[in-house]
Amino acid sequence: MTSLFRYRRHRLALPALLLAGLIVAGTGYAAVLPSAGATDRGPNEFTAEQIEDGRELFLANCATCHGLDAEGGTTDGDGKVSGPSLIGVGAASVDFQVGTGRMPLQASGPQAPERAPQFSLEETRALAAYVASLAPGPGIPEDRWLDPEQGDVAEGGEIFRTNCAMCHNFFGNGGALTEGKYAPAIDSEPVHTYEAMVTGPQNMPVFSDDVLTPEQKRDVIAFLEYAQAEPAPGGLSLGAIGPVSEGLIAWIVGIGGLVALAVWLGARAS
Numbered sequence: 001m002t003s004l005f006r007y008r009r010h011r012l013a014l015p016a017l018l019l020a021g022l023i024v025a026g027t028g029y030a031a032v033l034p035s036a037g038a039t040d041r042g043p044n045e046f047t048a049e050q051i052e053d054g055r056e057l058f059l060a061n062c063a064t065c066h067g068l069d070a071e072g073g074t075t076d077g078d079g080k081v082s083g084p085s086l087i088g089v090g091a092a093s094v095d096f097q098v099g100t101g102r103m104p105l106q107a108s109g110p111q112a113p114e115r116a117p118q119f120s121l122e123e124t125r126a127l128a129a130y131v132a133s134l135a136p137g138p139g140i141p142e143d144r145w146l147d148p149e150q151g152d153v154a155e156g157g158e159i160f161r162t163n164c165a166m167c168h169n170f171f172g173n174g175g176a177l178t179e180g181k182y183a184p185a186i187d188s189e190p191v192h193t194y195e196a197m198v199t200g201p202q203n204m205p206v207f208s209d210d211v212l213t214p215e216q217k218r219d220v221i222a223f224l225e226y227a228q229a230e231p232a233p234g235g236l237s238l239g240a241i242g243p244v245s246e247g248l249i250a251w252i253v254g255i256g257g258l259v260a261l262a263v264w265l266g267a268r269a270s
Helices: 002-006 013-040 048-061 090-099 121-134 153-163 190-199 214-229 243-269
Strands: none
Touching: 048 121, 090 121, 090 190, 153 214, 190 214
């Protein structure tokens, strides 16, 4: 300390002190900056490292069907392509297909079933980053459009019954289509429900923002969350497959029971 005190009047003392202060301040700022940047980055702001990791995952797991450049696979003798082009499908399509376990496809069939995801969340985002870097497409939705608490359940129910109930039935429990295809039950995460609306997987139409605004999509998510949590007042939901089939069950059981009772009473009386 005595030796340092001796140089307090040196002409380089003040610049050295300022330099030390700048080094300390810069080090502290650099320590805080990475965490703030990671927090502020949006769902579609990918790093170069993510894109490169996604490319390696794609080449190892997806290129066999979709081609080395994601431009589509080969065509067999029946004219069927082993895997469609992914150019322009966007990050939302990859996040939905991979995040719900539909891809990678394990076996060919009328449509890809939902399974347990084969990749972690980080790997799924890396694949989405790589495909999104190839061409513009629908992006992963922001959290503000996924919060059912901010949605209108009544409005969402009306939108769902108008646009979705003919395939997914009134409460999103799914239904059969033609040629072995089906509309799956909607019990996935809100992000995947939103992504399905903007990408139109398999037989589903695309509900772009020109058809349904982000607010309306959030309303649909709010309705589905409400429908899944709604108890069955009568004790049995009967699958919640709609008033026609539920009414048919009531007629068969109710009227059939009354007819059987009438026959039994008539037999007793005779």
